Amino acid sequence: MSLISVGTMAFDAIETPFGKVDKIIGGSATYVAYAASNFIKPVQQISIVGNDFPQEEMDQLTSRGVELDGVEIVPDKKSFFWSGKYHIDMNTRDTLVTDLNVLADFNPIVPESYQGAEFLMLGNLMPSLQLSVIKQLRTRPKLIVMDTMNFWMDLAMDDLKAVLKEVDVLLVNDGEARQLSEEVSLVKAARKILAMGPKFLIIKKGEHGALLFHENHVFFAPALPLEEVFDPTGAGDTFAGGFIGHLAKTKDISFENMKTAIIVGSAMASFCVEKFGPQRMQEITKADIDERIAEFVQLVNFDIDLV
Ligand code: AMP
Numbered sequence: 120m121s122l123i124s125v126g127t128m129a130f131d132a133i134e135t136p137f138g139k140v141d142k143i144i145g146g147s148a149t150y151v152a153y154a155a156s157n158f159i160k161p162v163q164q165i166s167i168v169g170n171d172f173p174q175e176e177m178d179q180l181t182s183r184g185v186e187l188d189g190v191e192i193v194p195d196k197k198s199f200f201w202s203g204k205y206h207i208d209m210n211t212r213d214t215l216v217t218d219l220n221v222l223a224d225f226n227p228i229v230p231e232s233y234q235g236a237e238f239l240m241l242g243n244l245m246p247s248l249q250l251s252v253i254k255q256l257r258t259r260p261k262l263i264v265m266d267t268m269n270f271w272m273d274l275a276m277d278d279l280k281a282v283l284k285e286v287d288v289l290l291v292n293d294g295e296a297r298q299l300s301e302e303v304s305l306v307k308a309a310r311k312i313l314a315m316g317p318k319f320l321i322i323k324k325g326e327h328g329a330l331l332f333h334e335n336h337v338f339f340a341p342a343l344p345l346e347e348v349f350d351p352t353g354a355g356d357t358f359a360g361g362f363i364g365h366l367a368k369t370k371d372i373s374f375e376n377m378k379t380a381i382i383v384g385s386a387m388a389s390f391c392v393e394k395f396g397p398q399r400m401q402e403i404t405k406a407d408i409d410e411r412i413a414e415f416v417q418l419v420n421f422d423i424d425l426v
Contacts, residue, residue: 120238121236121237123239123256123260124162126146126165126243127149127166131200133202133205134204147353147356149356149397150397152183152360155360159238163189163230167199169196188232198221199219200220201214201217203352210326222245225245227251235258239262241266243268247278249267261372264290283316286317287372289316289317290323292323293324296308296320296322299312309332320333325351327342329358329381331374338374340419344418345392349395350392350394361380361385366380386412390411
């Protein structure tokens with residue numbers, strides 16, 4: 120049983136109301152790998168970095184069961200760079216800089232050893248590259264989950280819609296769901312997006328939790344009310360990693376199990392936001408994760424007597 124994770128490995132510069140960092144490790148695939156490797160090994164990574172990406176970071180990932188055969192290292196170029204600034208509510212942010220660098224010429228090649236993977240996580244990346252990875256897999260994975268963002272909706276909407284036809288689960292935030300569907304109501308947006316291809320849609324609402332839509336069913340999971348949110352960067356990718364990691368571990372892709380996977384994803388994301396970058400993801404243990412999931416169960420558990 121294995122999981123392929125495709126996406127960016129990057130440097131980020133982040134400003135939040137609580138602090139500022141100029142150059143820390145980031146990238147969609149980095150966060151997915153840190154989260155998913157708590158549940159499933161190997162995580163087979165497909166990405167690209169420049170000559171500036173630290174070897175220690177690669178070693179950290181390898182030690183967690185992340186295979187890097189599909190990570191291309193370009194000797195004379197820089198890694199993808201993203202910079203963002205969060206608003207005071209920490210739920211919304213402005214992208215200040217997106218320097219594609221190595222990503223501009225990326226042509227992902229699926230290593231032979233990755234063929235046969237049963238789960239595919241298409242992290243946030245150019246939609247044409249997400250599609251290229253799907254096409255290279257000789258056997259269609261049991262479940263394909265896709266994440267994306269407004270940046271690609273602005274630049275490559277047609278390509279994005281082509282990938283949507285091929286995936287099982289789409290993850291977007293509420294703003295992106297509205298942009299993609301051109302609907303204000305999230306229920307109407309979900310109906311339109313489900314007609315574009317995916318059978319399941321997850322709409323992330325930051326500190327207000329996440330919604331799972333499938334046919335006429337909808338499930339809601341809150342986010343854990345945290346005393347301090349330090350840096351939300353990567354929370355969406357970490358959620359995705361926890362979500363698909365749980366599904367891959369349990370080998371069950373039913374709607375019922377996706378409800379549990381959303382709680383697992385939410386629990387993982389709640390760690391991610393506690394420190395800058397992936398730092399907190401590097402610290403947590405299985406015991407921390409189990410405790411956090413139990414807190415979630417407490418948060419949403421109630422008995423009700425009908426009157
Ligand atoms: P999230 O906060 O979950 O949306 O993920 C933030 C991470 O995504 C950062 O670490 C960035 O390096 C990465 N990122 C930002 N913009 C893009 C983009 N256009 N394509 C791929 N990855 C991106």
